[in-house]
Amino acid sequence: xxxxxxxxxxxxxxxxxxxxxxxxxxxxxxxxxxxxxxxxxxxxxxxxxxxxxxxxxxxxxxxxxxxxxxxxxxxxxxxxxxxxxxxxxxxxxxxxxxxxxxxxxxxxxxxxxxxxxxxxxxxxxxxxxxxxxxxxxxxxxxxxxxxxxxxxxxxxxxxxxxxxxxxxxxxxxxxxxxxxxxxxxxxxxxxxxxxxxxxxxxxxxxxxxxxxxxxxxxxxxxxxxxxxxxxxxxxxxxxxxxxxxxxxxxxxxxxxxxxxxxxxxxxxxxxxxxxxxxxxxxxxxxxxxxxxxxxxxxxxxxxxxxxxxxxx
Ligand SMILES: Cc1cc2nc3c(=O)[nH]c(=O)nc-3n(C[C@H](O)[C@H](O)[C@H](O)COP(=O)(O)OP(=O)(O)OC[C@H]3O[C@@H](n4cnc5c(N)ncnc54)[C@H](O)[C@@H]3O)c2cc1C
Ligand code: SF4
Numbered sequence: 164x165x166x167x168x169x170x171x172x173x174x175x176x177x178x179x180x181x182x183x184x185x186x187x188x189x190x191x192x193x194x195x196x197x198x199x200x201x202x203x204x205x206x207x208x209x210x211x212x213x214x215x216x217x218x219x220x221x222x223x224x225x226x227x228x229x230x231x232x233x234x235x236x237x238x239x240x241x242x243x244x245x246x247x248x249x250x251x252x253x254x255x256x257x258x259x260x261x262x263x264x265x266x267x268x269x270x271x272x273x274x275x276x277x278x279x280x281x282x283x284x285x286x287x288x289x290x291x292x293x294x295x296x297x298x299x300x301x302x303x304x305x306x307x308x309x310x311x312x313x314x315x316x317x318x319x320x321x322x323x324x325x326x327x328x329x330x331x332x333x334x335x336x337x338x339x340x341x342x343x344x345x346x347x348x349x350x351x352x353x354x355x356x357x358x359x360x361x362x363x364x365x366x367x368x369x370x371x372x373x374x375x376x377x378x379x380x381x382x383x384x385x386x387x388x389x390x391x392x393x394x395x396x397x398x399x400x401x402x403x404x405x406x407x408x409x410x411x412x413x414x415x416x417x418x419x420x421x422x423x424x425x426x427x428x429x430x431x432x433x434x435x436x437x438x439x440x441x442x443x444x445x446x447x448x449x450x451x452x453x454x455x456x457x458x459x460x461x462x463x464x465x466x467x468x469x470x471x472x473x474x475x
Contacts, residue, residue: 181247185371204243
């Protein structure tokens with residue numbers, strides 16, 4: 164198998180183009196860095212590829228396909244494609260709260276995070292302004308309020324549930340979603356067709372391909388490589404990460420990209436899998452160490468859950 168080595172040395176190579184990779188790479192490129200995003204899935208034209216305005220009865224056995232029939236792309240909910248899971252996500256966007264970060268101190272569950280809600284709040288503000296999150300300020304301790312666009316109106320059924328729940332002392336609130344209820348930055352407001360998880364073809368719902376990666380590639384030094392599955396983070400002679408090795412799904416050839424830094428942001432399971440595959444002669448037991456660390460974390464989590472459920 165021949166090896167395709169790219170001559171350029173990028174400042175940063177970002178693996179994966181979903182929620183994390185999409186936002187991060189566009190930020191780095193806007194700061195003037197030369198960034199390459201390596202994405203395992205295909206490029207998807209969100210305007211034409213989805214079955215957004217179809218109905219289940221339009222399809223055999225009423226099963227709505229992820230892509231329009233005849234349009235090539237990804238087929239399952241793991242959504243490998245430029246934009247990652249943000250292409251088909253439901254866009255519900257909560258903030259984590261103090262209680263989420265300090266679960267061990269407050270409830271004996273899991274581990275406390277090394278940061279707390281006030282540390283992250285300014286970044287939540289920033290990203291909410293940028294992507295557009297609708298919602299209502301409900302003043303709830305466990306769901307901190309954000310910088311919201313006007314909330315989506317409740318449906319009649321929501322109002323009925325809200326009234327019934329109120330009698331039980333339960334508060335029903337407006338959904339908080341990364342969906343525009345007012346036009347913003349060239350994107351229109353949502354028209355409530357209700358098919359968000361089949362993909363939004365007007366981009367009222369946030370996706371990282373159209374909102375972050377596309378504009379960054381136009382305006383900055385950002386290269387996006389699709390259909391390229393990274394199989395190893397490579398190390399140089401000084402024991403430092405120096406790039407990635409990938410397999411092209413189109414040519415079935417291997418390739419190598421050189422970069423001064425590598426960001427592994429290809430979703431939770433695949434990121435761990437990539438790190439486990441990235442053994443080297445300098446770190447022959449890197450995979451094993453990661454295995455042990457994951458095992459320890461899982462045990463702590465399990466202990467926390469047992470304590471909460473009263474099994475201990
Ligand atoms: C149907 C659905 C609905 C959801 N709804 C919500 C919701 O309402 N609210 C919410 O908060 N979350 C929701 N989520 C979850 C949310 O979408 C994910 O948590 C988020 O997208 C994760 O971001 P990420 O960048 O870590 O990974 P992803 O967005 O999954 O992006 C990872 C990217 O890496 C690529 N990749 C993987 N392995 C490799 C490799 N080896 N080489 C190169 N590329 C690789 C993948 O193809 C993918 O494009 C939903 C998810 C799904 C599937
Ligand atoms: S965000 Fe609005 S316009 Fe887009 S698919 Fe969902 S309901 Fe339709």
